[in-house]
Amino acid sequence: MSAADRARDALDRLAEASATERVLISSAALVLSVLVGAALVLVAGRMTACTADEAVYYFGTGFCYDPVVVFDRLFFGALGDPLGGEWSPNGQFAVTLRETTLLLFTGLSVALAFRAGIFNIGTQGQMVAGALATALGVGWASAFVSGALATVALVPFGVLVGATVGGLYGAVPGALKAYADANEVITTIMLNFIATGVALYLVSGVFKDPNSAANQTVPLPEFARFPSLLFGGQQDFSLVALLFGLVAVAGLYYVLEHTAFGYDVRTTGAQPEAAEYGGVDAERTVVASFALSGALGGVAGAMYVMMVLGTFQTGIPSYGFDGITVSILAGNNPLGVGVAALLFGVLKSGTTVVQFATDVPPQLVGVLRGLIILFVAMPEFFRLLARGLPGRRSGRGPEAAATDGGVAVGDGTASGETAGSDGAEAADERGRERRDGGGR
């Protein structure tokens, strides 16, 4: 390898590591997903029937769905049409902020786990556990207090209950991974099914609200819910909850970057062997990270109960899975989660607007979620796209790639493979190692 090559490689590595590239890749992935989504809308529009008047025409062909309208509604509709003149914070914009608040917590939950080298797909289940515990705990406690002070006592209590139960539920796959070497991707997915099933059992039986046909717990009194400051409250949004979410973003950032525990988490995630040599107790870090991650998921559940529904009902929306997208989009950085949660809050809130304004099925956003994850997972694609020529890749790259690809399911080098689940970051790092290896 010549000196020039070496220098260029070094520069490459610098560029790869830069946060700018991360932002560029995430943005590019988002744009590409929207484009693919638009194509999908067009194709779907060809497959349904509509009258000639309703159809829109592109490239001389008629389509029943108009992707421009869809994405206009999705983005501007979610913001309450700020360009329309009659903007009010109480409309769709409040819904967007509400979704953002919930996604902040599930996003942080996934991001923290990712940083520790853990793939927590169980945020959904931890959220369900936390939500149910909050609904029951606060429901029980609200009998003892009343008045204005009750809110001040009950809301933090509810958040605490949600965090504790979510954290305990998160610690289960953590312990299974640390001490029994059970792959966390599978266990957390299974635990999601279990949480939903057991919650259904409890809420349709012992804890069912006798006055309701739905499977739900007894609704919480108004004073046991998040107060709706400034915003009218029709959209079940509370500024207090959002502020709490922002504090969580800053808090997790501080914990990860400036505390000993954060250092343990990051080194365990990025360099497990080095962490072990450095005296980090890998097992304990895994369990602790998983518990903290679960606690954040549990808080999301508490928020959902105390801010949105006021009760626990079966069929909690998939905030946990959206949290994965948020985290991956944010490069697993807590500050990035703030931005990505807002963006995804827009998408989720916009879904309902799209549903009202067009005939396009709302499942479209589910597809977009998958596409975003897919594109963010392949930074190499965008690098090639940016360079414009595929020739620079060394011949043996892809072969080497797969040897170390992915998490070994159910298999367990305690140290080795944790790094692999570290998403996009690990993919970057591996790409780098490989390049070095190839040139040696």
Added chain:
Amino acid sequence: MSDASADRDDDAAPAGEREGRFERYTTRTLVAGTTVAGVVTLLVAGLLFPDSLPGTLAAVLTSGDTLAAALRLSVPIAFAALGGIFAEKSGVINIGLEGLLIISAFGAIYVADVTGGIWIGFVGGVAASTLLAALFAVVTIGFRADQIIAGLAVWLIALGLAPFASQVIYGSPNTPTVATSPSISVPVLAELPFLGALFSASPSVYLLFAAVALSWYVLERTPFGRWIRASGENPEALDTAGVNVTRVRYASVLLSGVLAGMGGAALSLDLGQFTGNGPTMVNGKGFIAIVAYLFGNYNPVGAFLSTLLFAGLDAVQTVLQLQGIGIPRQLIRVAPFVVVIVVLALVGRTRLPAAAGDHYETEE
């Protein structure tokens, strides 16, 4: 990470790993032995006290209907597990099996509905799954995406796309029903008391038997099978031997798409409908398939047997739900998921010593 898949295979295990493998087998044997012992105890108890709870359970277990149900429930899981084996043996962990099942389940019904032919629908489902697997292959092999995240994306895309398409085409996440194919009965043999269920089943069950045997043969007895294993164990060596590792991996992942597609298509065509609410009709079968082949130690026959264990459990719980034996329905329903976790915890543990030693080995 690097050697994650490397230390699993049996042939290439260095001496130090033997012990670990031995332990692993004993745990497997232990789990299997406990299961068998439990079942035998139950049967004996049931025979002695036919009116008690064990009696009911024994009657359920020995009924041909249970076996028939277990076989039917096995089909999607076992096909997906076979697909997972091919992909993972070659070094690509395909966690998107669930997505492949979903997309093929919908694709099969759609094509069957449009063309009116069940088998054309079957091919359509397989094609849909193979296309999605091809996307996964390009992304992970061609563009070196993280396999777990890309696999997750495959699942989420299918989870959104299938109900989306159903909503667009049929106006509901659930499709209308199409005709199902009649089951095939082998004369005389189908009359056998318990095992008769083996000889009177839907065509997909026979297809599964053939696929298990064929997969075992291909993996263990053909050069292609050796390439697949080498590509997952020691790609450098395979490269040196002049075989294109990338091609082997592409072929394996596509094959996993074909196999999972057969499972998904069989799942929906046997019922004649695709239901896309919530986690769709696939409902975690793809993930159970992953545990099934891990528990089956990457052996197609082993994967099939462990699938039969999970599916048998599921079949028993369905029958018990109908008979109503006091355990709430919702709780019985989560039992298979709990068992998966327990099995995974038991199987996972014994791997630890074997893998811990050779982390750096496959780094270049």
